[in-house]
Amino acid sequence: MQKKTSPINWSGFGFFLICVGFVEIFARLGWLTSYVPPPSQIFVALFQGLISGDISSQIGVTLSVYVRGLALASVLSIIIGILMGTYKPVFDALKIIVEFLRPVPSVAMIPLAILFFGLGATMRISVITYAAFWPLLINTIYGVRAIDPQALDVARNFGITGYEALWRVTLPSALASIATGFRVSATIALVVTITTELIAGNSGIGFYISQMEQANRLPPMYAAIILTGILGYLLNTLYFTLEHKIVFWTPAARERVT
Amino acid sequence: MDAGRAGTGNVAIMNKIFNRGNASGIVTVVVLLLLWQVIASIKQTVYVPPVSTIFVTFIHEWFSPTFGQQAVPSLYRMAVGYFFASVIGISIGIVIGSFKRIYQLLDPVLQFWRAIPATAIIPVGILLIGIGDQMKMVVICFGAMWPILINTADGARLVPTERLDTARIFGLTPIETLLRVIVPSAAPMIAAGMRTGLSIAFIMIVVSEMIGSTDGLGYYILQAQRTFAIPEMYGGIGLLAILGYLLNVLFVSVERRVLAWHYGQSTRPA
Numbered sequence: 001m002q003k004k005t006s007p008i009n010w011s012g013f014g015f016f017l018i019c020v021g022f023v024e025i026f027a028r029l030g031w032l033t034s035y036v037p038p039p040s041q042i043f044v045a046l047f048q049g050l051i052s053g054d055i056s057s058q059i060g061v062t063l064s065v066y067v068r069g070l071a072l073a074s075v076l077s078i079i080i081g082i083l084m085g086t087y088k089p090v091f092d093a094l095k096i097i098v099e100f101l102r103p104v105p106s107v108a109m110i111p112l113a114i115l116f117f118g119l120g121a122t123m124r125i126s127v128i129t130y131a132a133f134w135p136l137l138i139n140t141i142y143g144v145r146a147i148d149p150q151a152l153d154v155a156r157n158f159g160i161t162g163y164e165a166l167w168r169v170t171l172p173s174a175l176a177s178i179a180t181g182f183r184v185s186a187t188i189a190l191v192v193t194i195t196t197e198l199i200a201g202n203s204g205i206g207f208y209i210s211q212m213e214q215a216n217r218l219p220p221m222y223a224a225i226i227l228t229g230i231l232g233y234l235l236n237t238l239y240f241t242l243e244h245k246i247v248f249w250t251p252a253a254r255e256r257v258t
Numbered sequence: 259m260d261a262g263r264a265g266t267g268n269v270a271i272m273n274k275i276f277n278r279g280n281a282s283g284i285v286t287v288v289v290l291l292l293l294w295q296v297i298a299s300i301k302q303t304v305y306v307p308p309v310s311t312i313f314v315t316f317i318h319e320w321f322s323p324t325f326g327q328q329a330v331p332s333l334y335r336m337a338v339g340y341f342f343a344s345v346i347g348i349s350i351g352i353v354i355g356s357f358k359r360i361y362q363l364l365d366p367v368l369q370f371w372r373a374i375p376a377t378a379i380i381p382v383g384i385l386l387i388g389i390g391d392q393m394k395m396v397v398i399c400f401g402a403m404w405p406i407l408i409n410t411a412d413g414a415r416l417v418p419t420e421r422l423d424t425a426r427i428f429g430l431t432p433i434e435t436l437l438r439v440i441v442p443s444a445a446p447m448i449a450a451g452m453r454t455g456l457s458i459a460f461i462m463i464v465v466s467e468m469i470g471s472t473d474g475l476g477y478y479i480l481q482a483q484r485t486f487a488i489p490e491m492y493g494g495i496g497l498l499a500i501l502g503y504l505l506n507v508l509f510v511s512v513e514r515r516v517l518a519w520h521y522g523q524s525t526r527p528a
Contacts, residue, residue, distance in 0.1 A: 011363055012362050012363055012364070012365045012366040012367075013366050015364065015366070015367065016367050035382075035385045035386050036386075089282065092282045093282050093285075093286040094283070096284060096286065097287060099503075100287070101499075103506060104495060104499040105457075105461050105464050105502055107461055107464045108464055108475075108479060108499075109495070110468070110480075111479050111480050111483035111491055111495075112483070112492075115305055115483055115491070116305060191375040191376070191377060194375045195375070195377040195461075195465055198378070198380070198381070198465070198469065199465065199469060206378070209378060209381055210381055210469075213385060221381065222382075225381075225382065226374070228374060228375050228378050229370060229371075229374035230373070232375060233373040
């Protein structure tokens with residue numbers, strides 16, 4: 001999607017700038033509510049926040065919590081997903097639990113997490129882990145289950161079994177599905193990071209947004225909101241690129257390259 | 259979010275994998291619940307009350323007027339917000355997807371809005387509209403609209419050209435083409451987007467009620483935690499899980515009915 005329109009979409013960016021320009025003019029003329037500051041002020045606030053460290057220090061906090069939660073979720077869900085995908089008894093035993101817990105909206109776990117871990121980073125990491133766990137788990141199970149039985153048979157014929165089969169057959173064929181799941185999980189993880197900070201954080205971009213809202217300092221508030229969007233976009237692009245680099249052998253990936 | 263872009267194929271297969279009843283799963287759950295009950299009864303911690311206590315509280319709380327006071331407002335706000343998200347998302351999505359020029363023009367704007375986590379918009383909603391019902395509906399609508407809109411636009415954009423050419427050969431008017439070719443072709447993508455939108459709407463209602471509200475399930479759970487009404491908190495989370503599960507089941511059954519032709523067409527041997 002990012003790469004396909006190889007010549008830059010000038011008309012689109014032009015239109016975007018025109019929209020921003022109109023908001024600027026309307027805001028300056030006072031035609032909008034006072035709750036919508038001119039975009040130039042937001043831009044200046046973003047710039048100043050990044051230079052002075054007000055906002056940039058929060059980025060570090062948010063990213064560190066995000067990465068830790070996502071990493072923990074990835075390890076757990078890939079291991080459990082491979083077990084559930086490979087061994088039928090494990091799958092049968094855990095299936096109902098997955099079905100029970102998956103529909104619980106992750107944000108509903110925030111009060112529970114506060115109860116156990118207080119308001120610090122551990123609480124946020126636990127909620128992020130919970131939220132990011134499910135998509136990756138489901139995709140891992142799906143990927144492992146969708147393996148061509150012939151591939152496993154061939155491996156067995158060559159005497160490749162057990163751990164080696166996992167490493168050389170199961171994982172490579174499941175990796176495309178796992179990568180997709182990871183991208184979904186990563187998107188959710190960022191949203192949940194910001195959300196927990198917003199509701200019950202004591203630091204991070206989400207916390208900064210709610211602080212600025214309460215202090216009625218609107219340009220920095222909007223600047224931080226836009227920054228979350230930029231972060232999300234950059235991270236998604238990063239994963240997309242990595243995915244193409246790492247998982248290059250599936251038919252879908254080859255199709256996308258050509 | 260890209261979740262909806264996966265299309266409906268995975269979902270159908272996953273449903274097939276997950277929809278087999280089994281005994282060992284039930285045994286696992288019963289054993290875990292019993293363990294919870296025994297350990298919680300022995301250790302007597304405040305944070306983890308025994309399952310029986312939670313269950314009794316659950317029945318007592320939610321089979322009472324509390325359901326009308328806390329759960330009904332949440333569901334109502336969500337229904338209104340989601341309805342408008344679907345209407346706006348699908349209609350704008352179809353227009354954007356049908357005309358390549360408009361798609362190109364709007365793409366960066368859409369990508370920009372979509373990239374912003376929906377929950378980060380809630381403070382803006384509170385500023386602009388206040389903390390009433392309206393704010394929640396608008397915020398839910400805003401959050402759930404993007405996946406629906408983008409999926410619809412993709413679905414409409416990626417209608418196979420043969421179908422459009424055929425429509426042209428048969429002399430269909432643009433409106434006929436829209437209703438009989440574009441909308442049906444895009445329907446599976448729209449459904450996938452609406453499914454993502456539904457789960458986002460569910461998250462948005464809980465978060466918006468946690469941040470600024472005087473009733474609703476999100477408010478109830480957070481308040482229960484703050485007042486150390488621990489069994490009530492677990493019960494509230496349980497109710498949210500049940501509602502989330504039921505909404506999903508409802509959505510899938512409606513989707514299967516409406517898109518029966520699609521599933522009939524694309525059952526590939528997995």
